[in-house]
Amino acid sequence: MGNTENAGAMAKGSTGGAVWIQTLRMLARRRIVLVGIGLVAGGFLVAVLAPLLASHNPNELNIADRLRPPGGANLFGTDSFGRDVYSRVVYGARLSILVGAMSVAVASIGGGIIGLIAGYYPRLDGILMRIMDGIMAFPNIVLAIALMASLGPSVLNVIISLGFVYMPRVARVVRSGVLVVRESLHVEAARALGARDYRILRLNILPNCLSPIIVQATFVFAYAVLGEAALSFLGVGVPPYISSWGNILSEGRQFITQAPWITVFPGAAIMLTVLGLNVVGDGLRDAFDPRMRYIYGRLSNSPKG
């Protein structure tokens, strides 16, 4: 076993810390990516610090103050029940970001395992990937609606549905990564030394497939935040008594002619979060792509940066 240990360590060494450092350095050099990181970090901070940031109890009804325009005590105005829209948006960040992050976890773990198995065992490849194709044959939101229709509205079910819907995206990139890595020398060496499949997958193959998983996870996060909003907006997502960005939009829709502020702010919050995630995703994808690394290396002094 001592020898396999070495083979594994050598293989891990081949990914090299240098690539990661180089990648991070490249990310930091592009200003727009820093803006994206700032937006995402801001969203997380708001979610974590919600009780400190909120000016009111997000569920406190105050009929006397209903549909107040922004200003004064209510920074973003009030909704049809007199609830403070600002506090609701701040608390909504908790749920929307939680749902996004958990959906990413479901999609990455599920898709990662399926991709690893499909890529490593040619026998199972056909059937697993046909199932993934089948899932991808549904437009995302349609499949999520169908899942929610049969599972029933709850936060957990939204996470399961969105995670399931985005699983094939992760599975596909992991599988194609495995197909390449499987043929490399360090895998062959580990196999020759008698390492078991599980060990090879965990130590030799998975670390080399991490970068596409991270890129996909960032985009899936963005889609999941949008997906939660759409499901809740349609009334099939998070139950209405919990404040999520989608639910605030859904309620505000009925008062769009009199009180547009109820919808403007949660929508803007979604847009900024998703924008941040998209920019970070783009940046990571370019940074991991050796071709882009070369191009941006040459263009690093240009204003595009």
Add this chain to the structure above:
Amino acid sequence: MKEYLLRRILALAPVMFVVATLVFVLMHLTPGDPVSAMLGMDASPTDVARMRSRLDLDQPLYFQYALWIGKVIRGNLGESIFLQVPVMTAVLERLEPTLFLTLLAITFAVGVGIPAGVISATRFGSLADQSIMVVALLGVSMPDFWLGLNLIFLVAVKFGWLPVAGYVPLGTDWLSTLRYLIMPGFCLGFIQSALIARMTRAVMLDVLAQDYIRTGHAKGLSNTRVVYKHALKNAMIPTLTVIGITFAILMGGAIVIETVFNIPGVGRLLVQSVMRRDYPVIQGVVLLIAGAYVLINLLVDVAYAYLDPRIKYA
């Protein structure tokens, strides 16, 4: 080519089989008894029993599955519990608004997205490029229904230029139909145009860096000729795939947009059926949408192979 086409059509069978199986499994995931969910708590046992046999729920699961697949193959999607009409009829009745909405959206998306992407790529790093990319980034990041709500407030409520929501059938007055569909079509199309612009730009940048483009410039061809005749043609091929994906997002987006603008289309039918727990309709609509998407993808792939002789139909 003929052989390739045949192979592609045959490859549809397993995908559609997985799709149909998934739809069946999905609808049987419902915790508890779907019939009591549909009929409510105080339904009489006779009603429950009648509904169970109507939906074949009194049969063993494998038999239900076989029955369902058999019906689907013959184009029978069952009957709506709420509307009391065959699912196919219910869908066909609502197809018109959805079809025009998506058509309008894709026209806008392609008409704006491709030129924007080309301009961005040919003027890489310029102010025009940066502005287009910022707008496109905003476009792919905002929820389409939120854009719709904002537009309703601005265009319809504040300025009164267009109706707030609703739909007039095409047969009555096509001009009003258009007036009702402009805003929703724009919302759907704008988001897609952002996606297409980003893709076109990326592919164009790739193509413009190729040797044959430099050769074109070197032999004295005008810039317009190089960009539009030589580069764009090749850049269009991957862009085509994105347009195929666009259709899927459009079909999904139409569901939400139809809800925002109160358009009685297929998407609205799906959402209403979820509320009514009208399972046969949910099943049927989801299956039809997936089927349409698979077919569109087939068309895109075939067009792709036709346009790009490098693809060896393998």
